Amino acid sequence: MADKRFRDSSGKSLDDYPRPSVAVDTALLTVDPDRGLMVLEVKRDNTSGWGLPGTFLHPNERLADAVRRSLLHKAGVSGVEPHQWRVFDEPDRDDRGWVLSVAHWAVVPTERLASRLATQTRLVPVGSPGRLIYDHRLIIDAAVNHVRDCYRSEPDPEGLLDETFTMRELRLLHDTVLEHQLDRDWFRREMKAKLEATGTMSVGTRGRPAELFRRRSTPPRASRSS
Amino acid sequence: MADKRFRDSSGKSLDDYPRPSVAVDTALLTVDPDRGLMVLEVKRDNTSGWGLPGTFLHPNERLADAVRRSLLHKAGVSGVEPHQWRVFDEPDRDDRGWVLSVAHWAVVPTERLASRLATQTRLVPVGSPGRLIYDHRLIIDAAVNHVRDCYRSEPDPEGLLDETFTMRELRLLHDTVLEHQLDRDWFRREMKAKLEATGTMSVGTRGRPAELFRRRSTPPRASRSS
DNA sequence: CAAATAGTGTCTCTGAGACACTATCCG
């Protein structure tokens, strides 16, 4: 990249142009077994209403780090692996000035939200996110589409289940994400090839014990710690 | 978006943070019937070597407009509908300072490149783009993958052919883009349902005249992002 | 034992892909 090739025909270079502010906004989803996909919203300061968590990019900060910081500070949520979506660049989308927003999405197991700031945040079904500005509704919809796409063919790609799980647990999760019941036989055939058998069996479950599986040994998503 | 919700816990607001420079870089592809997918590179000022065309975002400019401007000024190419890909945000990726780059891709019919600045630009096969910096190679690869994905199921979604065309012309284009010969029968069955028949026939072609088709009347590409 | 769930075998029917045949142009 480097060098002067960005000088335009009038000879201007890097420092001659005003710069936009850059922000990140994130649709953080989770799965409620009963209510389906849920999105986290945060109370907006000095305003009535709710919105997606976001923040301005700090100097030399990575976008993914800004996302994690905003979720931690605004919602008390950690252990997030954000996915970048797209940049919103309408010049007048923010009345404070020229602000580009890089939209992100992420999914976490519901347990990760146990620590969330109860008065500052709320979890609502993705289908009825309340009154939000245009951008934010698009981000939620894109997040939902992405997650559904992922869960159509891969076993729990976002790691919402524990390390090992039964076929039934996996299928019920996919049922919830995709909002319709998947065929039991097809699901087993399709997913078995993409999982590792552990050899051990579930105990204490109703009915015949089921074999426990684990995700194919892709290093189970780095930075999953605290 | 608006409002003070971006103030962080220390009460800082929009104007208190240094801002990054924002640039756009574009992999502009075209199809050479003999050499396959080609990418346009521009000579870099004050440096030996070639790179993808790019520019800094002007005040209040849309990203897509910056892409069009850079392609027009640096390569003499017009009529481009850019697709946004992703943001490169490594803090030290540019040695002039903190520069975010929004990568884009686009495809144009080869005729559009007739006007290009011959000494300033070159067209090279996507498989051997020469020595480029890391970012740029990724952008080219992503562009190629996107284009191939598009052409797997939809008839000439990027509008590389004229308004009407024969099945054969369409299939040869897809063959070139996908780099393997598609089955004639399958291709016809699959694509016919997604095209409009014109009723008129090709003339002057070798063999039996073929029916001319046109793309389904979707308004021929309004500004789409993402 | 009844209910619930796991695991496996098998049947069917659709649709992708392959092939074949006819039609119609150019030279």
Add this chain to the structure above:
DNA sequence: CGGATAGTGTCTCAGAGACACTATTTG
């Protein structure tokens, strides 16, 4: 006419989906 391409009909075989049956647990 011969070569090339268009257009359409038909055959086959794999795989999705449905169904059935057995196994093994809990209550």
